[in-house]
Amino acid sequence: MESFWKSLPRPFFVLAPMADVTDPAYRALIAAKGKPHVTWTEFVSAxxxxxxxxxxxxxxxxNPLMRDLTFTDAERPIVAQLFSSNPETMAYxxxxxxxLGFDGVDINMGCPDKSIEKQGCGAAMIKNPAKAKEIIAAARTSGLPVSVKTRIGYNQESIDEWLPLLLEEKLPALTVHLRTRKEMSKVPAHWELMPRVVALRDTISPETRIIGNGDVLDLTDAEQKIVESGCDGAMIGRGIFGNPWVFAGRSIEDTSPEERLSALSEFAHAFEAMQPAKSFHLVRKHVKAFAIGFDGAAELRSKLMDTTTADEMDAVLTEYRLS
Ligand SMILES: Cc1cc2nc3c(=O)[nH]c(=O)nc-3n(C[C@H](O)[C@H](O)[C@H](O)COP(=O)(O)O)c2cc1C
Structure with a gap:
């Protein structure tokens, strides 16, 4: 079967994996409001x-991990992001x-979280390229196309040392978050370095799709960054906060408060239906991003933050609309 990566347009736009954010319910909302060219799940421990x-x-x-891996056809092509430093569990x-029918597997080699790094996973892979290659080989035994998401280095920028090792693997796609592990998300992403990544790709693995990641606000911003830097696609993470329409080409300023509040309610109901075992605080985390930019927003947010169910949220929204 031909990898879906080969048939993507250029440029293309993809949804970032975000733990406790891009869960099945939020992904369903995004698929309904504006579909990315490729969807990633949250990362899941192999x-x-x-x-x-x-x-x-x-x-x-x-099994909560299996629930994280549920999806619908509306999200295709969809890639499951996995992490492990154990080739056997990765292969499993x-x-x-x-x-489960995923279109691809992506391996997390960029997460700076200490609990992940302690397991030799995430950004710790940058310090252990031999292990990284073993893990890629293990994932490939599934027959699915295997991509990688990583950063430009660990303590310092090491594009010329680290990325060739991944490109040698002839991955169908490589996502580069343009910051080092040490930089976390504290400095602006180094988009000015992307041309070097693209040049390496051109020499080592011309077929690999390069996806740039970091601080992309919306599709206009993504297109500009792709044109200026020469990569093939852009990955949007935090740009979806409060804006599930981002892949339909809308910036948050183009959305009305009522649209956003309705979308929040839609998400809350989907969350309860799809993730009954998960805490409602994961819905409340989105309140700040959706209920913003209109008179009375602060008071509404504080009431929404006291809710514990989607119906309670709806009652608060109805009261606000009538006031
Ligand atoms: C809440 C949150 C959770 C994240 N979880 C993951 C994850 O599971 N896997 C991963 O590769 N990156 C994860 N990231 C990193 C994002 O995918 C992305 O690389 C980063 O946010 C930079 O992109 P942005 O500026 O568009 O948000 C997470 C980021 C955030 C803010």
Missing amino acids: DGLYYTREKKGIPDAE AAKLCAE
């Missing part, structure tokens, strides 16, 4: 999948993703 299914025998319907999880 070790966790192996352990909960094979060792503990937790039924899939009750990637095969499972193939059975």
